Amino acid sequence: MTTCDTVxxxxxxxxxxxxxxxxxxFMVALDVLVVTxxxxxxxxxxxxxxxxxxxxxxxxxxxLAGLMMTAAALGDRFGRRRMMIxxxxxxxxxxxxxxxxxxxxxxxxxxxxxxxxxxLIAPLALPLLSAAYEPDRRGRALGILVGVTxxxxxxGPLIGGGISQALSWQWIFWVNxxxxxxxxxxxxxxxxxxxxxxxxxxxxxxxxxxxALVAVAWGLIRAVSVGxxxxxxxxxxxxxxxxxxxxxxxxxxxxHPMLDVELFRSRAFSATNAATVxxxxxxxxxxxxxxxxxxxxxxxxxxxxxxxxxxxxGSMMLVAxxxxxxxxxxxxxxxxxxxxxxxxxxxxxxAWLARPGVTYAALVAPLLIVGVGNSSVFPALSSAVxxxxxxxxxxxxxxxxxxxxxxxxxxxxxxxxLAFAAAxxxxxxxxxxxxxHAASWLCAAICIAGALAGARTPPRPRPSDTGPxxxxxxxxxxxxxx
Numbered sequence: 001m002t003t004c005d006t007v008x009x010x011x012x013x014x015x016x017x018x019x020x021x022x023x024x025x026f027m028v029a030l031d032v033l034v035v036t037x038x039x040x041x042x043x044x045x046x047x048x049x050x051x052x053x054x055x056x057x058x059x060x061x062x063x064l065a066g067l068m069m070t071a072a073a074l075g076d077r078f079g080r081r082r083m084m085i086x087x088x089x090x091x092x093x094x095x096x097x098x099x100x101x102x103x104x105x106x107x108x109x110x111x112x113x114x115x116x117x118x119x120l121i122a123p124l125a126l127p128l129l130s131a132a133y134e135p136d137r138r139g140r141a142l143g144i145l146v147g148v149t150x151x152x153x154x155x156g157p158l159i160g161g162g163i164s165q166a167l168s169w170q171w172i173f174w175v176n177x178x179x180x181x182x183x184x185x186x187x188x189x190x191x192x193x194x195x196x197x198x199x200x201x202x203x204x205x206x207x208x209x210x211x212a213l214v215a216v217a218w219g220l221i222r223a224v225s226v227g228x229x230x231x232x233x234x235x236x237x238x239x240x241x242x243x244x245x246x247x248x249x250x251x252x253x254x255x256h257p258m259l260d261v262e263l264f265r266s267r268a269f270s271a272t273n274a275a276t277v278x279x280x281x282x283x284x285x286x287x288x289x290x291x292x293x294x295x296x297x298x299x300x301x302x303x304x305x306x307x308x309x310x311x312x313x314g315s316m317m318l319v320a321x322x323x324x325x326x327x328x329x330x331x332x333x334x335x336x337x338x339x340x341x342x343x344x345x346x347x348x349x350x351a352w353l354a355r356p357g358v359t360y361a362a363l364v365a366p367l368l369i370v371g372v373g374n375s376s377v378f379p380a381l382s383s384a385v386x387x388x389x390x391x392x393x394x395x396x397x398x399x400x401x402x403x404x405x406x407x408x409x410x411x412x413x414x415x416x417x418l419a420f421a422a423a424x425x426x427x428x429x430x431x432x433x434x435x436x437h438a439a440s441w442l443c444a445a446i447c448i449a450g451a452l453a454g455a456r457t458p459p460r461p462r463p464s465d466t467g468p469x470x471x472x473x474x475x476x477x478x479x480x481x482x
Contacts, residue, residue, distance in 0.1 A: 014132030014141075016190040020183060021125040022145050024088060027179050028118045031095070034159055034172045035060075035111075041169045048104040055108045058221045063115025064122070065406035066214035070206045072123040072398060073258040077201050080124045081193045085184055087120025092180030099173035110173070126398040130386055131194060144321050145379075202258040208247035209258070213403060215240030220410045228418065263397060268388040271456035273404050275336055276381050278450030280405040281412030282343065283374050286443045287313070289416050290350075290367070293436045296426050298360060311364050315371035324379035332387065335380040336454035343373030344447035351440035356429035373447075377454075387458040416442060 035056060043053055075083040094113030101107040125145070133141045163171050219236035226232060251257040264270050290312065294305040327335045346369035353362055385401045419442045424435025 016186075017128055017132040018141050018144060020187050020190060021129055023179065024084070024121050024183060024187075025125065025145060027176055027183075028091065028121055030159065031114065031173075031176060034163070042107070045169060046101075046104050046107070053104070056104075056111050058218070059108050059112040060115040060118070061221060061406070061410060062214055062217045063112050064119045065217040065403060065410065066210050067116060067119035068123045068403040068406065069209050069213070069258065069400060071120045072400075072402075073201065073206060074120075075124045075127070076195060079193045079195055080128055081187060081191045083120050084124045084128070084191075085187055087117045087124070088180050088183050088187065089117070090114075090120065091117025092177055092184075093117075095173045095176035095180070099170045099177075123398045123402045126382060126385065126402075127194070128191060131192070141324070144324065145382075202251075202254055202256055204250055205247060205254060205258040208243055208250055212240050212243035212247055213407070215243060216407060217410055220407075220414045223414050223418075259400065263400070266388055267456055268384070268458045269397065271453050272381060272384040272388050272458070273401055274453035275340070275377075275384075275450045275457060276401055276405050277408035277411070278446050278453060279340065279374070279377050279381065280408035281415070282347075282443045282446045282450070283412070284409035285412030285416035285446075286347065286370065286374075286440075289420065289436065289439050289443070293432065294360075296432045297356075297358065297429065297436075308360055308363075309367070311368040312371035315368060315375050319372050319375035320378050323376035324383075326376075327380040327383055331458075332380040332384040333454060333457050336377055336384065336457055337451045339373045339376035339380070340447045340451035340454060341373070342376075343370050344444045344451070346370030346373060347440045347444035347447060351437050351444065354433045354437035354440060356433050358433070377450075381457075384457045412446070 042048075042056070071083065071087070091114050094110045094115075094117055096110075097113060098107055098110030101110055129141055129145065159172070159175075163169075163175075215236045219233045219240060222230070222236070223233045228234075247259075248261060251259050251261050287309070290309060291305050294300060294308050298304075298308070300308065323335055323339070346366045349366035349369065350363070353366065381401075385397055388397070416439045419439040420435035422435075423438035424431040424433070426432055426435075
């Protein structure tokens with residue numbers, strides 16, 4: 001049995017791992033955005049309410065956020081490649097269920113299955129990719145992975161709008177099926193299996209953390225619709241906090257915990273996760289806000305809003321690979337701080353421009369600045385996670401980081417929507433501008449908080465982190481390594 005961080009794959013094998021994990025991430029990211037832009041068509045065809053359609057998003061996000069740490073533990077125990085294959089299969093099956101749904105209930109169930117599959121894919125990609133590259137080249141690989149995700153980000157609204165208009169909403173799910181079916185045998189044959197250092201399953205910890213994360217995610221998502229003071233929201237958030245405390249208590253007493261609580265004693269690891277939460281919150285919150293603003297202020301549809309977001313979302317595909325290389329050269333800390341500071345400046349500019357009658361031409365430059373700033377941070381944060389823990393804990397650390405990123409994204413949408421509602425509404429152009437102004441200032445503040453946390457992240461991969469051992473080395477060659 002090998003750990004992911006003691007086995008370096010050959011260059012060709014590494015490129016296969018990068019390609020396959022990138023395609024898997026593309027499929028997951030594309031599907032989220034495609035569904036978002038097709039909600040109007042779904043409402044008409046399924047004769048359902050907006051409230052019911054919200055659960056097509058809620059089911060996915062709750063399952064994704066609630067199961068990622070468990071998925072990381074399952075990968076350590078049963079094999080990361082094996083569990084990623086299970087995730088791809090579940091995502092593919094969920095896509096087929098969604099496409100065949102005769103009613104809204106079936107669609108919600110299919111989306112939940114997709115979320116389970118996505119939860120298995122997300123935390124296992126980083127340790128598998130870390131096995132393929134030396135530390136000084138991981139940032140470049142992670143930058144390419146993020147760039148592919150950026151391609152899905154800006155292609156999602158265009159594909160969703162185009163497919164739902166030209167064909168039918170079912171096809172936005174069917175496109176995942178052949179991709180998933182092709183990925184399964186390729187991952188099985190091209191990716192080397194690996195396990196984590198802890199081969200036992202912490203059943204109690206898995207139950208507690210999953211229940212806690214599901215409760216928190218549920219409460220945050222529902223707060224946008226029913227308000228923060230609703231009994232449902234207060235009860236679920238309180239339950240999530242209580243269960244989270246029980247989880248931490250349990251992990252400090254069980255013999256084989258799924259989460260080494262000692263990880264958070266590392267200032268670098270804690271700071272990296274704090275920066276991740278802020279970054280995810282502002283990325284998802286701001287994109288959600290900007291899409292609504294463009295449709296309300298400029299009078300365009302979801303497809304038109306997706307086109308106009310290209311300066312923002314499209315920058316990820318170009319910027320992330322470049323800044324991944326830059327973080328390899330100068331370290332992750334300056335890239336994280338500079339990127340979030342740049343995003344804050346762009347949000348301040350957008351807040352200043354928020355007024356009735358603003359033209360799209362005036363928005364292009366700040367949109368580009370926000371996009372470049374946010375995009376540059378993705379690969380640097382991923383590299384910082386790897387650099388903040390030792391090799392045996394990368395799987396667990398990745399699961400924690402991905403989970404907190406999802407929670408941060410859900411929280412970002414909730415607080416941005418709350419800031420918008422507190423200062424404005426969609427009733428008049430003036431009220432739209434007022435709400436957008438307040439929410440943009442909030443996004444800028446979150447960026448600054450993330451930059452401050454980023455100042456305490458690892459400056460660069462540790463020189464001692466020489467990375468995985470080559471599969472092509474003989475035992476004698478390996479013994480001779482310093």
